[in-house]
Amino acid sequence: xxxxxxxxxxxxxxxxxxxxxxxxxxxxxxxxxxxxxxxxxxxxxxxxxxxxxxxxxxxxxxxxxxxxxxxxxxxxxxxxxxxxxxxxxxxxxxxxxxxxxxxxxxxxxxxxxxxxxxxxxxxxxxxxxxxxxxxxxxxxxxxxxxxxxxxxxxxxxxxxxxxxxxxxxxxxxxxxxxxxxxxxxxxxxxxxxxxxxxxxxxxxxxxxxxxxxxxxxxxxxxxxxxxxxxxxxxxxxxxxxxxxxxxxxxxxxxxxxxxxxxxxxxxxxxxxxxxxxxxxxxxxxxxxxxxxxxxxxxxxxxxxxxxxxxxxxxxxx
Amino acid sequence: xxxxxxxxxxxxxxxxxxxxxxxxxxxxxxxxxxxxxxxxxxxxxxxxxxxxxxxxxxxxxxxxxxxxxxxxxxxxxxxxxxxxxxxxxxxxxxxxxxxxxxxxxxxxxxxxxxxxxxxxxxxxxxxxxxxxxxxxxxxxxxxxxxxxxxxxxxxxxxxxxxxxxxxxxxxxxxxxxxxxxxxxxxxxxxxxxxxxxxxxxxxxxxxxxxxxxxxxxxxxxxxxxxxxxxxxxxxxxxxxxxxxxxxxxxxxxxxxxxxxxxxxxxxxx
Amino acid sequence: xxxxxxxxxxxxxxxxxxxxxxxxxxxxxxxxxxxxxxxxxxxxxxxxxxxxxxxxxxxxxxxxxxxxxxxxxxxxxxxxxxxxxxxxxxxxxxxxxxxxxxxxxxxxxxxxxxxxxxxxxxxxxxxxxxxxxxxxxxxxxxxxxxxxxxxxxxxxxxxxxxxxxxxxxxxxxxxxxxxxxxxxxxxxxxxxxxxxxxxxxxxxxxxxxxxxxxxxxxxxxxxxxxxxxxxxxxxxxxxxxxxxxxxxxxxxxxxxxxxxxxxxxxxxxxxxxxxxxxxxxxxxxxxxxxxxxxxxxxxxxxxxxxxxxxxxxxxxxxxxxxxxxxxxxxxxxxxx
Numbered sequence: 001x002x003x004x005x006x007x008x009x010x011x012x013x014x015x016x017x018x019x020x021x022x023x024x025x026x027x028x029x030x031x032x033x034x035x036x037x038x039x040x041x042x043x044x045x046x047x048x049x050x051x052x053x054x055x056x057x058x059x060x061x062x063x064x065x066x067x068x069x070x071x072x073x074x075x076x077x078x079x080x081x082x083x084x085x086x087x088x089x090x091x092x093x094x095x096x097x098x099x100x101x102x103x104x105x106x107x108x109x110x111x112x113x114x115x116x117x118x119x120x121x122x123x124x125x126x127x128x129x130x131x132x133x134x135x136x137x138x139x140x141x142x143x144x145x146x147x148x149x150x151x152x153x154x155x156x157x158x159x160x161x162x163x164x165x166x167x168x169x170x171x172x173x174x175x176x177x178x179x180x181x182x183x184x185x186x187x188x189x190x191x192x193x194x195x196x197x198x199x200x201x202x203x204x205x206x207x208x209x210x211x212x213x214x215x216x217x218x219x220x221x222x223x224x225x226x227x228x229x230x231x232x233x234x235x236x237x238x239x240x241x242x243x244x245x246x247x248x249x250x251x252x253x254x255x256x257x258x259x260x261x262x263x264x265x266x267x268x269x270x271x272x273x274x275x276x277x278x279x280x281x282x283x284x285x286x287x288x289x290x291x292x293x294x295x296x297x298x299x300x301x302x303x304x305x306x307x308x309x310x311x312x313x314x315x316x317x
Numbered sequence: 318x319x320x321x322x323x324x325x326x327x328x329x330x331x332x333x334x335x336x337x338x339x340x341x342x343x344x345x346x347x348x349x350x351x352x353x354x355x356x357x358x359x360x361x362x363x364x365x366x367x368x369x370x371x372x373x374x375x376x377x378x379x380x381x382x383x384x385x386x387x388x389x390x391x392x393x394x395x396x397x398x399x400x401x402x403x404x405x406x407x408x409x410x411x412x413x414x415x416x417x418x419x420x421x422x423x424x425x426x427x428x429x430x431x432x433x434x435x436x437x438x439x440x441x442x443x444x445x446x447x448x449x450x451x452x453x454x455x456x457x458x459x460x461x462x463x464x465x466x467x468x469x470x471x472x473x474x475x476x477x478x479x480x481x482x483x484x485x486x487x488x489x490x491x492x493x494x495x496x497x498x499x500x501x502x503x504x505x506x507x508x509x510x511x512x513x514x515x516x517x518x519x520x521x522x523x524x525x526x527x528x529x530x531x532x533x534x535x536x537x538x539x540x541x542x543x544x545x546x547x548x549x550x551x552x553x554x555x556x557x558x559x560x561x562x563x564x565x566x567x568x569x570x571x572x573x574x575x576x577x578x579x580x581x582x583x584x585x586x
Numbered sequence: 587x588x589x590x591x592x593x594x595x596x597x598x599x600x601x602x603x604x605x606x607x608x609x610x611x612x613x614x615x616x617x618x619x620x621x622x623x624x625x626x627x628x629x630x631x632x633x634x635x636x637x638x639x640x641x642x643x644x645x646x647x648x649x650x651x652x653x654x655x656x657x658x659x660x661x662x663x664x665x666x667x668x669x670x671x672x673x674x675x676x677x678x679x680x681x682x683x684x685x686x687x688x689x690x691x692x693x694x695x696x697x698x699x700x701x702x703x704x705x706x707x708x709x710x711x712x713x714x715x716x717x718x719x720x721x722x723x724x725x726x727x728x729x730x731x732x733x734x735x736x737x738x739x740x741x742x743x744x745x746x747x748x749x750x751x752x753x754x755x756x757x758x759x760x761x762x763x764x765x766x767x768x769x770x771x772x773x774x775x776x777x778x779x780x781x782x783x784x785x786x787x788x789x790x791x792x793x794x795x796x797x798x799x800x801x802x803x804x805x806x807x808x809x810x811x812x813x814x815x816x817x818x819x820x821x822x823x824x825x826x827x828x829x830x831x832x833x834x835x836x837x838x839x840x841x842x843x844x845x846x847x848x849x850x851x852x853x854x855x856x857x858x859x860x861x862x863x864x865x866x867x868x869x870x871x872x873x874x875x876x877x878x879x880x881x882x883x884x885x886x887x888x889x890x891x892x893x894x895x896x897x898x899x900x901x902x903x904x905x906x907x908x909x910x911x912x913x914x915x916x917x918x919x920x921x922x
Contacts (some may be wrong), residue, residue, distance in 0.1 A: 002621040002839075002896050004903035007639070008646070045549050045556070048464070049472035049508035059858050063469060065429065072508070074429055074469035076548045078556055091555045092375065093467030094354060106592070108375075122373040122436045157592035165912075169432040170384065186596040189843075194648070196559070247595035249559075249603065254611065257604055261615040272649030274558035296615025300623070302646045351740030353686060356650075363632070369686040377690070392685050397735045398658035405680065405735070408693070441686040443739070445656075446633060537753035544604040555648070 046073040052086055061087025062096075095120045095219035096196040097173050101164040102204040104185070104217030105175065107154050113147055115154050117162070117175060120195060120219040125173035127154070131165060132177045135245065153245050159185040161215050161223065177223050181205065185215070187249050188225025191264045193271035195220035199278060206279045208286060209258040216277060226252050262289060262296045269305040275312065285312055324482045324497055333491060340489045345547040347465050353441075355466025359458040362491065363448035365399075368462040373436035387433035391421040393455070395444040400411065406482050417442070422454055423476075423514045429469040438468060448491040450478050452502045452516065457540060464548050468564050473544060474513060475537035476504035479529040481521060486529055488536050501526065503533035507541040510534065591842040601847035605832050612844070618837040619892065622652070624751070628759040628907040634658035635715065635814075636760030640752040642839065643742050643890040653748045654739040655755035661763070662731040663723065675721020675729040681736045681749065700738075707736065707749060709869045710824060710855050711757075716733075719818035723805050730762065732817075732868070743841040746853050750902060752827035757823045758904050761814035765805040805912050824857040824867045825896050827889040836885060838892060850875035852885055856893040864890055 046052065050073045055066045063075040064086060073079075075090035097103070097119075105117035108124055116124040132153060134140050154160060161182050162175035177183045198204075198216050206214040207227060215223040267286045270277060288311050289299065298304050325331055335341070341362030347405045350356040353369035381390075397405040406413050420442065427440060440462070442455050453476035458472045459531035468502045480500030490500055499521040504514035512530065521529070604611045610618050622643035637658035644652030664671030681703035683696055685859035691699070711734065721730040734756065737750055830840040832848035840848065856869040866886070871877065877885070 001617075001619065001623060004624050004899055006907075007625045007627050008642070045519055045552055047473070047545050047549060048470040065469075065471060067471075072471070074471060076464045076552050077467070078552075089608045090467030090469075091552055091559075092355070092465060106594070108592075116375075118375070122433045124375040157596065157597075158594045165400075172435070184596075185594070187600070189597060189600060193873045210863050230780050246743050247765075249596050249599055252600075252603070254607055257607065257611050258615075261611060261613060264613060265615055268645060268649060274555050276559050295622065297617075300614065300645070305646060312423070349648055351648075351650060351652070351654060351686060351742075352689070369684075370685070371689050377692070394682065394684055394737070396631070396656070396658070396737060397680070397682075397733065398631050398637065398660050401633055403660040403662060403733050403735075438690060439685075441684060443684060443686075443737075446631065558648075 007232035044079045045077065046071075046079050046088055047076045048074050052079065052080065052088075054304065057084070058086045059084050061085045063088030063090060074307065091196055092276055093196070094122060096218070097121055097164050098127075098166075099164050099166060099175045101200075101218045102161065102162065103173075103175070103188070103216070103219045104159065104161050104223050105163060105217055105219070106221075107158045107160070108133060108155050110150050110155060113150075115150070117160070119173060119175070119217075120192075120221060121173055123172050124167065125164075125175050127160075127162065127175045127177065131175065133180075133183070133244065158247075159190060161185060161217065183244050184246070185223050186246065187228075187252060188213075188223055188260055189264060191222045191224060191267045191271075193222060193267065193277065194274075197271055197274065197276045198222075199200060199276055206282065207265065208259075208283060209260070210263070210286060211223045212259045212263050214263070214282065222267055222277070224260050224267070226250065226256050226260065258296060262299070265284075265296055265299040266308070269308055270300055270312075273309040275309060284315055289313065324494060325485060325487070330452070331487065332493060335489075337485060338488045338532065338536070340539070341427060341491075343540075343543060345461065345544065347461060347547060347551045348467075353462075353466075354396060354510050355462045355464070355468070357458045357461035357530040359454055360508055361454045361457070362489070363446055364450050364454045364535045365444075365446040365464055366451075366458045367443040367445055368458040369441045369443075370438065370459075370462040370466045370468065371441075372438035372466070373433040373468065374439075376383065377439075382435040382437065385434050387428070387436040387438050387445060389425050389428060389430065389438050389440065391417040391424075391440045391442065391459075393420070393442045393444065396446075399447045400443050404473065408433040409455060416452060419452055419514065419516065420459055423456055424459060424463070425472055426513070427472060427506070428463065432469060438463075449490045449495045450502075453477050453504070456504050456514075457544065459549060461544055464582065465551065472506040472508045473509060473541050474504050475540040475544065476502060476514070477533045477536040478502050478539065479533040479536075481525045481529065486525065486532055488532060499525075501529055501533070502539075503530055503537070505534045505537040507538055591846045593843055593846045597843065598847045600866075601844060602832055605835050605837065605848070609790075610835060612837070613841070616839075618835060619766070621761065621839040622841075625652075626751070626755060626903055626907070628755055628904065629894055629911050630656065631658040633660075634756075634757045635661050635762070636758070638755030638759060640748055640755065642744055642748050643841065651742050652740065653742045653744055655745075655748050655752040656737045656739060657749075657752035658735055659756050660733045660735070661760075662733065664729055664731045666729055671729045671731065673722065673726055673729060673800040674717070674719075675723075675732065677708075677721075677732045677734065679710045679711050679734045679736070679737065679753070680704055681707055683738045684740075686740065687738050703736075703738070703745070703749065704786050706746070706853075706868070706870065707734075707753060710750075710826075711753060714869060715865070716818070716819070716822050716824070716857065716867070718762075721817075724767055728805060732760070733918055741842070743843075743845050744828060744830050744839045746826045747839065747896075750824065750855060751896070753903060754823040754900065757817060758820050758907075760817050760820075762805050762817060765807060768804050768806055779884050808892045821860055822857045824855040825893050825900070826853055826855045826868075827893045827896065828853045829885055829889055831877070831885075836888070839856045849873035850877075852877070852882070852889070854893070855884060856890055856897075858894060858897045864894065866890075 026151050052071045052306050055069045055071050060066050060071045065074050066072050073088045075088050077088045077090040103119045105119040107115050108118045109116040113129045115127040117127050119125040162177045165176040166174045177256045198218050211227045213225050213227050344360045346358040355370040358367045373387050393413050395406045397403050456476040478489045478490045478500050480498035499519040501517040505512050625641040628638045630639045639656050641652040641654040666673050681700050683700040829836040829852045830848045831850045850873045853870045856864045857867050858864050
């Protein structure tokens with residue numbers, strides 16, 4: 001089935017109200033603009049080149065720089081102040097990592113004793129061979145033969161969940177998967193969203209009652225998969241290389257597959273409307289969708305998507 | 318070469334009905350496109366330029382990466398149907414390379430590249446339609462695309478053309494006027510008022526150049542306000558959309574304190 | 587063609603297993619023969635003779651994405667006897683891939699890709715069976731060169747179908763200026779030289795040598811403001827249907843990930859003449875793998891059926907667009 005629609009008109013907020021005449025003559029050159037940047041919520045926006053404050057009284061944080069003893073914004077975004085630290089947070093950016101963050105990444109390259117991982121960051125992250133659990137016991141030390149068979153653990157294209165362990169001097173991330181919660185991803189599909197929509201939560205592993213597991217990577221990569229039974233994650237002793245580095249999916253029943261697709265579409269819709277994704281939002285959205293009894297693919301229709309977002313935000317008021 | 322059209326008539330109007338310093342309509346669309354990290358579409362009169370920005374990201378070839386800063390690459394594509402006469406320009410075309418080099422040189426000092434060692438910031442400029450002011454429109458759209466991608470800049474860059482008809486200076490030339498008049502393109506930084514780029518392909522009297530620089534700089538300030546308005550409107554919209562979601566218990570991240578911190582009160586600037 | 591998207595083995599098998607399930611399921615919940623939403627606009631490039639923009643699979647609001655292609659036609663006058671012109675006009679198709687659509691590809695790989703797309707599109711659309719009758723201006727003297735330029739702005743899968751839809755929309759939208767032959771009375775001296783004296787004709791066709799012009803003929807545009815007439819036989823411009831094949835199933839409009847998981851595909855282009863049955867204009871098997879003879883037959887007739895659906899839906903949209911634009915233009919005129 002195929003249907004054709006029209007491109008949406010440029011949204012009014014971006015579009016701009018047409019002609020602004022350049023005044024003829026010197027006197028009119030200073031156009032008066034009242035800088036009403038205050039949003040309804042009282043957030044204050046700023047833009048590059050704007051002087052925020054004096055650098056003697058405040059410290060400069062992210063999104064600012066100092067010139068001539070003044071703290072000046074370098075991105076468009078929301079001004080944030082923590083004590084004496086002034087920073088500006090841009091809304092849509094690539095992922096800015098912090099140590100301890102949980103990320104989902106994709107292997108881009110296998111190099112000697114390390115993997116390069118795309119994690120939506122400013123450069124590819126690095127996963128050292130020494131930072132992964134090796135088959136044959138969690139505490140096993142790495143041996144030379146491991147270096148020769150790195151592709152049996154991770155190869156190009158593989159997805160994994162890992163934690164940010166440290167930064168290299170040039171700002172590249174160093175990841176580790178030395179926990180049974182981390183490692184190669186199976187039994188599902190990837191959905192990507194702007195990283196800002198993933199807040200730092202107590203846990204980034206979310207289980208929905210429909211038999212779907214979510215891993216909300218702080219880098220905006222979300223893994224949607226079949227529920228992993230708790231028993232499979234346990235058992236330090238029974239660490240099984242077959243399972244941990246397996247490329248084979250379990251048997252997944254049709255209902256679970258449908259649920260995975262449904263959750264993926266919900267994430268796409270919420271992300272398209274720039275709604276931050278948390279476990280409660282996702283649960284509410286899933287319930288709403290089930291109540292509506294709509295088809296999975298219908299969710300991607302603009303009207304149904306909007307109805308979903310309206311329903312979700314109504315619950316929050 | 319001279320055209321049959323009068324550049325400035327006795328009543329002080331230009332061939333398209335504008336006054337001497339009047340700018341053409343500008344519209345700005347910053348909605349995201351494709352897989353780009355930031356996009357901007359600027360329609361300036363009949364000139365239309367679309368810019369996609371990717372990065373900062375892993376450099377495409379390791380040989381290109383620099384150990385202490387991000388590299389900036391610019392590719393310009395001129396649509397063959399963007400002019401009256403069809404003209405297909407390949408990537409190696411001199412005019413295309415020149416345009417790309419001007420844009421790169423304008424932005425390299427403005428982007429805070431030192432924050433992203435070894436990374437790459439790719440700027441792809443698509444010229445959809447040409448009616449004069451190609452370089453200024455490309456520069457203005459690039460500024461906007463970089464801002465929507467959240468890439469730190471020390472300032473906006475705004476650009477404008479200024480031409481001289483006998484002794485009168487005209488702002489924002491159409492292609493008709495560009496073909497007839499000596500003119501220059503000026504890119505300036507609104508905060509410091511500094512000029513980052515001046516290009517001129519024809520001869521012009523030194524006195525006129527000074528005047529042009531001044532007027533183009535003033536026009537840049539007007540552009541700055543419009544561009545800022547568009548970017549902030551978009552940022553505002555996104556910030557508001559994000560607040561629809563519930564407040565949740567936030568676990569502070571490691572360093573920096575970039576967690577969800579509320580503004581305590583009005584800040585004194 | 588090289589896979590542009592890399593996916594893991596488990597992602598690949600997840601997609602494949604779901605395709606084999608009964609009923610089959612795709613990652614976004616579509617059925618096998620569902621398209622993503624297709625957005626289309628014509629008349630997007632005012633300086634072109636015809637133009638269209640298409641996006642398959644764009645998410646609303648902030649979602650972006652989708653396969654987006656811009657297509658535009660531009661007419662040029664060519665001289666038949668001395669220039670590159672061909673009597674009755676000709677068509678040249680060019681596809682450009684924006685590096686923004688393939689940020690990971692090297693420039694060489696990008697060139698190869700656009701060369702491949704150009705060849706496919708040009709071979710199909712410049713076929714004599716589709717040639718519009720109104721591209722000639724003066725027999726054996728002047729003719730139109732119809733340039734069709736496509737730009738791939740982003741690729742989220744199914745580029746071939748999108749390309750042909752964009753091309754068809756732009757060609758459908760194309761208006762050819764109406765010309766009128768004009769005859770000057772020049773000295774009717776040495777009549778045209780034999781064509782085989784190539785060197786000689788080349789030299790003497792210099793613009794300064796007016797004596798050589800035999801009964802000079804030119805043309806003018808009787809009504810400069812008139813938009814012109816549509817291309818002759820515009821209902822013929824073909825559409826492509828790509829069937830992505832995995833084991834015993836086939837499906838339409840694959841996303842990039844699905845293309846990576848089911849790399850074998852059959853692309854077939856069909857024309858739908860109003861008076862006779864559809865004709866196959868091209869068939870290409872893409873990607874690794876092979877097909878049984880009998881299967882190819884069934885796939886072709888399936889593709890034809892989908893092509894007809896696509897054709898009908900697109901036709902309605904194109905007429906709507908035409909109406910919308912005329913309506914807008916009329917309103918603007920009325921306001922003056």
